[in-house]
Amino acid sequence: QKEVEQNSGPLSVPEGAIASLNCTYSDRGSQSFFWYRQYSGKSPELIMSIYSNGDKEDGRFTAQLNKASQYVSLLIRDSQPSDSATYLCAHRGGGFKTIFGAGTRLFVKA
Amino acid sequence: EAQVTQNPRYLITVTGKKLTVTCSQNMNHEYMSWYRQDPGLGLRQIYYSMNVEVTDKGDVPEGYKVSRKEKRNFPLILESPSPNQTSLYFCASSATGGASNEQFFGPGTRLTVL
Numbered sequence: 001q002k003e004v005e006q007n008s009g010p011l012s013v014p015e016g017a018i019a020s021l022n023c024t025y026s027d028r029g030s031q032s033f034f035w036y037r038q039y040s041g042k043s044p045e046l047i048m049s050i051y052s053n054g055d056k057e058d059g060r061f062t063a064q065l066n067k068a069s070q071y072v073s074l075l076i077r078d079s080q081p082s083d084s085a086t087y088l089c090a091h092r093g094g095g096f097k098t099i100f101g102a103g104t105r106l107f108v109k110a
Numbered sequence: 111e112a113q114v115t116q117n118p119r120y121l122i123t124v125t126g127k128k129l130t131v132t133c134s135q136n137m138n139h140e141y142m143s144w145y146r147q148d149p150g151l152g153l154r155q156i157y158y159s160m161n162v163e164v165t166d167k168g169d170v171p172e173g174y175k176v177s178r179k180e181k182r183n184f185p186l187i188l189e190s191p192s193p194n195q196t197s198l199y200f201c202a203s204s205a206t207g208g209a210s211n212e213q214f215f216g217p218g219t220r221l222t223v224l
Contacts, residue, residue, distance in 0.1 A: 102152035
């Protein structure tokens with residue numbers, strides 16, 4: 001079983017819609033969770049981090065964490081073609097290791 | 111400009127020929143890490159370092175070595191590269207290894223081992 005599971009996609013949404021990206025993890029000791037965006041041929045860049053159960057909003061992005069159910073999600077409101085990328089979910093437990101999921105490809109159609 | 115740099119960006123080599131990929135950061139970060147990225151597998155951590163002379167294995171350390179003699183540099187060494195080490199490699203750094211710290215990634219090194 002993979003430690004971090006993501007639907008590889010592609011997820012296709014029309015411009016202006018809400019894109020919903022999901023991630024489940026197996027390590028109950030995980031303390032912090034991250035969403036990175038990676039454009040093709042580029043390095044990952046951090047979008048959101050979340051540490052507590054509930055929602056965290058930053059502009060058009062909302063991260064949701066449910067530790068009891070071991071899932072974390074990312075909502076992108078008013079999706080734009082420039083949001084088309086691969087979104088990587090990651091978590092860090094009590095140590096210094098960071099575990100990434102394989103990523104979900106998102107396409108936003110103009 | 112705050113950044114993580116990697117060199118070379120592209121490398122084609124042959125099996126068994128030792129190589130080093132350099133990584134340097136100018137943000138005075140304590141924590142540095144190496145990842146490889148392969149299609150369908152995402153980013154997998156190879157080694158990480160919490161500070162000078164302190165390193166530890168990630169999930170896929172076999173075939174790799176690292177050293178951290180200076181805070182800013184964290185080179186990745188492949189003593190005897192093999193074709194299964196063909197991959198895209200990223201170096202990353204963060205201020206500390208704490209759970210809340212954002213990692214900043216270098217531009218990547220695309221390695222092909224023939």
